[in-house]
Amino acid sequence: MPNTLARSTDGLWLHQAIARIEADYQRSADTHLIALPLPGFAAAGIDLYLKDESTHPTGSLKHRLARSLFLYALCNGWVRQGSTIVEASSGSTAVSEAYFARLLGLPFVAVMPRSTSAEKIALIEFYGGRCHFVEQAGQVYDAARTIAQDTGGHYMDQFTYAERATDWRGNNNIAESMFHQMQRERHPVPRWIVVGAGTGGTSATIGRYVRYQRHASGVCVADPAGSVFAAYHRCGDAALSAPGSRIEGIGRPRVEPSFIRELVDRMEEVPDTESIAAMRALSALLGRRVGPSTGTNLVAMLRLAEQMRAQGEQGSILSLLCDAGERYLPTYHDAAWVQAQFGCCAAAQERMQALLA
Incomplete structure (x- = not known):
């Protein structure tokens, strides 16, 4: 039977629309993988990396x-x-x-x-x-x-x-890109991949890809205070609710359909002050501002690295730099705003500086 859609006005527009999106993708380079310079962990055989998603045309993952x-x-x-x-x-x-x-x-x-x-x-x-x-x-x-x-x-x-719109088997998804960029590192298969969860789509894509490729990598979700996902991961009750996260972009007050708990190996619950402290410390380390959800990711990365070091385990930990901090100059990067919203972050800041040192 002939494909009448291909010859119809709607079919022509559809073909042109897909072609425009594919051409836009072809014009875009892959995002960078940044090695974090943390000598204290590197000396123990533990390497940390961030995939910089802020370089997309719209500036985020x-x-x-x-x-x-x-x-x-x-x-x-x-x-x-x-x-x-x-x-x-x-x-x-x-x-x-x-x-x-x-x-x-x-x-x-x-x-x-x-x-x-x-x-x-x-x-x-x-x-x-x-x-x-x-x-x-x-x-x-x-x-x-x-x-x-x-x-x-x-x-x-x-x-x-x-969780279903992305082809998790490959086709240039974020997981395939991560593993390709890690090929020449000393620990090319990450021990842990750390992501936040807003929809849950990224953790689902990475979790499925890891299983499909039979990699020995664990998927860890860094969950901010007030989010429902950590509690849901523990008990599996999809009717749970929570106040909601104050870290923009991640954490939800309800269990979203795209968050697949079976694809997450570990949850790390992160207090807001630690997310802010890590955001500030990482911004200073990289010489440019990052967003608050990247701070949440870094807290979980450092916890995993500390545990690996204590157990004498070597390997790599990979996470995401979700977006640039310039979007948050009047909020998360403003000391007065942070003080009013979250209180004093000084203690968390000192702990973070000690870890990074």
């Missing part, structure tokens, strides 16, 4: 997710010419989806709490997106569905589709 979500929706026939794209996100996912919506000439609406920072709103609007505000964070899901229904558009729903 979520650029990969947005590309995958668009391709998944296009190939499923959910997005057509003129479709309004709607997402429940106040952060980096919305910024990246606005970028791809503009690439395809589609309207984009980000549904977010009214408390969202002006910097994030400005980035979404820079890429042509529109922001719709709700009073409570838990209202974003229903509001996004309603807007998509009212406009005849498509709700991307990153929290449901993040």
Whole structure:
């Protein structure tokens, strides 16, 4: 039977849309793998690395997710010419989806709490997106569905589709890139890969890839205070709820469908003051600012490294530099704002400096 879609107007637009996304990907280089200079651990045979996801065109790890979500929706026939794209996100996912919506000439609406920072709103609007505000964070899901229904558009729903939109077997996903870049290091197969969880899509992709390739790597999720994921990982009760994280981009008040607990080998719960202290210390170490979720990752990395050193175990630990700190200059990188939101971080800062030294 002939493929009539390929000859229809909708089919032509679909082919052109996928071609634009693939061409955009072809123009982008892979992100860098940074070796952290920590002599105290290196002397014990333990090497730490960060994959720098801040160098994507939209400045964060979520650029990969947005590309995958668009391709998944296009190939499923959910997005057509003129479709309004709607997402429940106040952060980096919305910024990246606005970028791809503009690439395809589609309207984009980000549904977010009214408390969202002006910097994030400005980035979404820079890429042509529109922001719709709700009073409570838990209202974003229903509001996004309603807007998509009212406009005849498509709700991307990153929290449901993040774990399945990416081809976890390879095809240039983040896990394949990590292992390729590690090939010439002294411990090429990481003992641990540390990630945060917002949707859970990254931990699911890496966890599946590790199993598929039969690597002896553990997947550790660094979970900020107030998030539900660590408790869910312990007991498996998907009805659990929590206050929600104050570390932007990771941690959730509810168990999201894309967080697959069976693919996570270990959870590390990280207090907010430690995330902030690690963010500051790593920014000083690298000579450039990083975001708070990268600080959360670093805390978990250092805990694992300490444990390996105490047990006489050698190997590498790999994590993500999720985004650049310039997005957080008026907030997490502002001492007065941090003091008002989290209190004094001095004790955590001293512990972090001792570890890094």
